[in-house]
Amino acid sequence: MTIPMLELRHIRKNFGALNVTDDVSLTIPRHELHAMIGPNGAGKTTLIHQISGLLSSNSGTLLLNGEDITALDLPQRARKGIVRSFQITSILPHFSTLENVALAVQARSGSSFRFFGRADREAVLNDAALAALTEVGLRDRANLRAGLLSHGEKRQLELAIALAAQPSVLLLDEPLAGTGPEESAVLTDLLRRLKGRLTIVLIEHDMEAVFSLADRISVLVYGKIIATDTPQAIRDNPEVRTAYLGEETA
Amino acid sequence: MIMRREILPLSIFLAFAVLPLLGDFGSDAFILSIVTRVMIFAIAAVSLDLILGYGALVSFGHAAFLGIGAYAVGILSAHGIREAAIQIPAALIVSALFALLTGAISLRTKGIYFIMITLAFGQMAYFFAVSLAAYGGDDGMTLPGRSLFFGYDIVQSERAFYFLVFACLIAVYVACRMIVTSRFGRVIRGARENPQRMEAIGFSLFAYQLTIYVIAGTLCGLAGFLLANQTQFVSPAYMTWQRSGELIVMVLLGGLGSLNGAILGAAAFLLLEEGLSHFTEYWKLYFGPFLVLVVLFARGGLMGGFKRLTGTDDGR
Ligand SMILES: Nc1ncnc2c1ncn2[C@@H]1O[C@H](COP(=O)(O)OP(=O)(O)OP(=O)(O)O)[C@@H](O)[C@H]1O
Ligand SMILES: [Mg+2]
Numbered sequence: 103m104t105i106p107m108l109e110l111r112h113i114r115k116n117f118g119a120l121n122v123t124d125d126v127s128l129t130i131p132r133h134e135l136h137a138m139i140g141p142n143g144a145g146k147t148t149l150i151h152q153i154s155g156l157l158s159s160n161s162g163t164l165l166l167n168g169e170d171i172t173a174l175d176l177p178q179r180a181r182k183g184i185v186r187s188f189q190i191t192s193i194l195p196h197f198s199t200l201e202n203v204a205l206a207v208q209a210r211s212g213s214s215f216r217f218f219g220r221a222d223r224e225a226v227l228n229d230a231a232l233a234a235l236t237e238v239g240l241r242d243r244a245n246l247r248a249g250l251l252s253h254g255e256k257r258q259l260e261l262a263i264a265l266a267a268q269p270s271v272l273l274l275d276e277p278l279a280g281t282g283p284e285e286s287a288v289l290t291d292l293l294r295r296l297k298g299r300l301t302i303v304l305i306e307h308d309m310e311a312v313f314s315l316a317d318r319i320s321v322l323v324y325g326k327i328i329a330t331d332t333p334q335a336i337r338d339n340p341e342v343r344t345a346y347l348g349e350e351t352a
Numbered sequence: 353m354i355m356r357r358e359i360l361p362l363s364i365f366l367a368f369a370v371l372p373l374l375g376d377f378g379s380d381a382f383i384l385s386i387v388t389r390v391m392i393f394a395i396a397a398v399s400l401d402l403i404l405g406y407g408a409l410v411s412f413g414h415a416a417f418l419g420i421g422a423y424a425v426g427i428l429s430a431h432g433i434r435e436a437a438i439q440i441p442a443a444l445i446v447s448a449l450f451a452l453l454t455g456a457i458s459l460r461t462k463g464i465y466f467i468m469i470t471l472a473f474g475q476m477a478y479f480f481a482v483s484l485a486a487y488g489g490d491d492g493m494t495l496p497g498r499s500l501f502f503g504y505d506i507v508q509s510e511r512a513f514y515f516l517v518f519a520c521l522i523a524v525y526v527a528c529r530m531i532v533t534s535r536f537g538r539v540i541r542g543a544r545e546n547p548q549r550m551e552a553i554g555f556s557l558f559a560y561q562l563t564i565y566v567i568a569g570t571l572c573g574l575a576g577f578l579l580a581n582q583t584q585f586v587s588p589a590y591m592t593w594q595r596s597g598e599l600i601v602m603v604l605l606g607g608l609g610s611l612n613g614a615i616l617g618a619a620a621f622l623l624l625e626e627g628l629s630h631f632t633e634y635w636k637l638y639f640g641p642f643l644v645l646v647v648l649f650a651r652g653g654l655m656g657g658f659k660r661l662t663g664t665d666d667g668r
Contacts (some may be wrong), residue, residue, distance in 0.1 A: 154552065180554035192552070194545045205542055208535055209554040215563070216535040224535075265554045 105168040107132040107301040108153070108271055113162035115148055115325075122148045123159070124325035132167075135293070135302045140322035141345075147189050149322065150273050153303070154186040155179040166271065176305045181211070183270035187263075189278055189305075191256045195249030198260055199240060202248050203231035206266035234266040235259075239288045241259045254285035261289065271301045279306045290315070313337070321345065360612050360658065361525070366472065368518055372511050381510040385582070386626060388510070390619045391517045392578045395524050397602040397614040399571035405609035406532055407564050408544040410467045413454070413474025414640040417569045419591030420447045421576020426586030427487055429495050441578055447573025448566050450477070455565035459558055474492055474596050481588035492587020499581055507581070516576050521615075524571055528587050528611050531567065540564050546611075605646055607655030618656045 108130040115123035122145045130136045138146050147273065151157035153164065155176040164172045166182055174182065194202050201222060207230040208214055208221065235241050238258040241253050244250060248259060255278055264272055277293075278286050296302065297315065304311050312319065313333045320330040323345050329336060336342055371387055400414045433439070443639025452523035454473040461469055482490050498507050507513040529538045539560050542550045547557055580586045589595070598621065624642070628635035646653065 177551045177556040212533045221535040221538040309500040
């Protein structure tokens with residue numbers, strides 16, 4: 103039996119009496135693109151927080167490639183290869199677009215306890231950063247201050263940052279939200295190219311993108327996974343239709 | 353070709369360099385001694401700016417390091433050790449250890465709690481100095497003279513001492529410039545803007561912030577060594593919380609996160625204090641509102657104004 107890339111065992115999270123993640127177990131094989139859908143407030147973002155280590159779980163176990171990483175915090179898990187994007191864009195607005203990405207490269211390339219030599223002139227870092235920017239279609243924005251990018255471009259930048267951090271598991275929280283049709287097409291295209299190269303957990307409300315990209319889909323409702331299956335099977339699942347898809351496909 | 357952004361620091365250092373050459377400032381060398389004091393506090397302000405401006409960590413106990421550096425001179429001198437080659441390493445090492453210990457605890461807190469706990473550690477250092485009855489306690493102690501350099505009494509004259517302080521300021525400035533633009537400095541600057549983003553790409557910030565805290569404390573210890581030598585006097589007054597507050601004001605006045613600004617801020621603060629105190633004994637009455645106005649209207653301090661005038665802004 104091959105070891106799954108990511109395995110969630112009985113993960114829980116509650117805020118007071120509210121069970122936001124209610125005994126979630128999930129196994130994601132290597133290089134799968136796994137989409138997570140569910141109505142607003144279902145707990146999708148919270149689950150991403152728990153997988154990335156931003157929030158600790160109340161109970162449950164998390165395995166990365168067979169290794170128990172439950173006790174690791176956010177930066178430690180990032181160094182293990184779990185890299186995430188945020189639902190609300192999270193960048194360094196006063197750094198150049200290039201430096202935003204170069205920092206992610208820096209995090210994975212040698213020690214950052216170096217006190218001499220200008221970081222912004224390190225070709226190794228800049229070249230890799232530029233490659234990531236090219237991949238997301240932001241190359242011509244490299245020298246612009248990141249805060250000045252359009253909303254959609256910031257989403258692209260965040261994806262470039264995540265890619266530059268060399269993830270083995272990429273967690274994306276609504277990467278298409280708020281992007282225009284053109285940027286959305288660029289990003290969907292990019293996700294399609296990334297598919298099969300790394301393991302991706304994708305939260306997305308854009309059903310067209312989800313159903314065309316995902317290998318498998320999990321449906322989260324009130325903190326519980328009510329179904330995990332192929333896109334076709336999810337589409338045909340009556341329980342899913344009433345709980346979630348019903349409203350949109352009716 | 354000299355880059356445009358180097359014009360300001362070069363002008364500052366040129367001004368410091370030529371001042372003593374302009375003439376003999378009389379027997380008490382009053383102006384020379386004021387500018388020496390400016391440069392000593394500029395070192396302290398630059399070091400504080402590393403954590404306050406670049407690290408966005410409001411440390412309210414930075415004067416403790418001035419005191420530690422000064423007491424290293426005082427205590428060793430009291431035991432007949434006036435050699436700078438021993439005093440300086442002692443000042444720096446004790447400062448570094450104090451920063452390591454207090455930083456490791458303080459940096460576990462955030463925001464207002466960090467301010468309060470650094471203030472508390474600063475006060476602890478202050479009261480510890482007060483309790484040192486053998487070394488003058490509350491009154492402090494007078495030094496037998498300035499430190500010796502490899503046995504030679506070469507900084508006894510105000511002018512020689514001026515150049516020693518000047519050399520220290522240049523060294524500290526150059527070192528800090530390197531630090532803030534290095535890989536390490538970029539992590540610190542990134543954490544100032546968005547710590548969560550930095551952690552999400554794999555930086556465990558505590559270790560970085562503790563390191564910058566120790567560097568800042570150590571450099572301020574050097575300022576303490578110089579301060580004790582200038583006044584030839586050491587007392588707990590060097591590490592009051594008011595003094596920590598003044599250092600913060602210097603950095604704010606110059607503009608957070610600008611090394612040039614920290615130097616200008618220290619100069620502006622001390623020269624204004626000096627100037628106003630000649631006009632009226634109630635100078636603090638005018639100084640306070642003036643500072644409030646600067647912080648309110650000249651956002652970014654003196655450097656903010658300078659950048660708006662010249663249109664240069666490179667994050668230093
Ligand atoms: N820190 C918190 N404290 C209390 N309740 C919280 C907290 N964070 C989230 N919640 C609640 O947990 C539930 C799930 O939130 P979450 O953001 O995970 O949902 P989501 O599925 O990502 O929703 P959306 O599609 O709107 O992004 C919501 O009811 C939310 O109000
Ligand atoms: Mg969400």
